[in-house]
Amino acid sequence: MISGTVFDIQRLCVHDGPGIRTTVFLKGCSLQCFWCHNPESLKHHKELMFFSEKCMQCKECIERCPEGVHTLENGEHLLDRTKCKTCGACASHCMTKALSMAGVTMTVEEVMEEVMKDVEFYKTSNGGVTFSGGEALLQIDFLEAVLRACKQNSLHVTIETAGNVKWEHFERILPHVDLFLYDIKMMDSLKHKQYVGADNARCLSNVEQLIKRGKNIIVRVPVIPDINDHDKDIEAITNFVKHINKEIPLELLPFHKMGQTKYESLGLDYEAKHLEAPSQETMQRLNTIILKK
Ligand code: SF4
Ligand code: SF4
Structure with missing residues (x-):
């Protein structure tokens, strides 16, 4: 029986893809962003x-x-x-x-039992199920099995990913995914490595492959003060995406501090405590850049 480590299942979500959704959060990540608002997602083991x-x-x-x-x-x-x-x-x-406890072991059947509770909401809102993390594609055997089960039940499936996994992992789930919400954090590879613990080569090459294969994608950029909130940062990401396919939509997600108490609950330092959420003016200015391309 295939099982995975899940740290949360949230029902009635409206920001993780179209319509009303259930979001399943898988534990473990291949990046370590110090501003992450789900610090309980970063490690693979239970905490x-x-x-x-x-x-x-x-x-x-x-x-x-x-x-x-x-x-x-x-x-x-x-x-x-x-x-x-x-x-x-x-x-x-x-x-x-x-x-x-952050992290419980769940079987595919147990996840599906939770997910199917709101199937009527999915039908009336054109919603479905979203798999997030952490990096959901790291638990690829479990993810593939649960996505198959979703499709057997005709559910719309969205995957939130930062793409720092082998391309083979994407290939295994492509037939079962309707929409990718794909995070790109920055184009400068050295900076990427410095701030999130790995260079961006796989992240960029995987999103390029997905776009070229005509997959339904929304690129999302977390806007982090002093890290990637300058015009040139957002311009570089926008140019990269639009150069592959100018129809791909981009969204900017402003940094927030809602994860702070969770860092304390895990006995971790919150290294983003000195940062403030970007102002409305900053977000408007940066949104102008992604809209005019
Ligand atoms: S503190 Fe750790 S070892 Fe002790 S009961 Fe709680 S989870 Fe178990
Ligand atoms: S002492 Fe505090 S943490 Fe421990 S069981 Fe009681 S309420 Fe919970």
């Missing part, structure tokens, strides 16, 4: 999240944890994450949801 503001210090987790991860010291709930085996015992007994 324990602790939201201190929800903790009422009932001590249930201290009793449930066989590894001695949790302690209360001077009224403060401390975690020694180095001892955590991510068994989930503490999280499943935390009444306030101060503790939760």
Whole structure:
């Protein structure tokens, strides 16, 4: 039985493709963007999240944890994450949801059971199912199997990807995908490597292949202050895409800080804390560039 690691399934989504959708988030990514608003997506393995503001210090987790991860010291709930085996015992007994596991193992059947709950909404809104991450294409065996199941149920399928995987992974899912939402972050390969941990060669060559094969694609650019919010950054991406096919639409997604508390819950530093969301003027100016090409 094929299974994958899923860190969230969100129903009634309206920003992840056309209509009303269910978005399935697969864990693990081949890029490590420091501004990512889903930090629980970055690692492949399961992780324990602790939201201190929800903790009422009932001590249930201290009793449930066989590894001695949790302690209360001077009224403060401390975690020694180095001892955590991510068994989930503490999280499943935390009444306030101060503790939760990022990542559960799910079979294709279990994902489909969730996804099919809103099939009537998909029909009335021309919606469907979106697979996101992390990088959904990294779990290619699981993804291919679940996409086949979606198509057996005649569901519209969207994939959100940054494309930093082997082209063979795309080839395996092409027959089952209706729309790609494809992130391009920057054209400068050295800068790409510096900020997201890998150069952009595969990302660019894969999107080019998809466009040349006539796949339905929307290119999306996360606008990150000081990283890629200058006119020349957006011009370079727009020129690259329009040179392949001038009909391909581009969208700009402004940076936001909604993921900050999740970094804290994972015991991680939030390296984007000094950044501010781009102003309306900046977004308008950059949108003018993608629209006039
Ligand atoms: S079980 Fe939950 S609420 Fe109780 S002490 Fe642990 S984290 Fe806090
Ligand atoms: S997930 Fe398991 S090992 Fe980790 S803190 Fe909770 S009970 Fe302990």
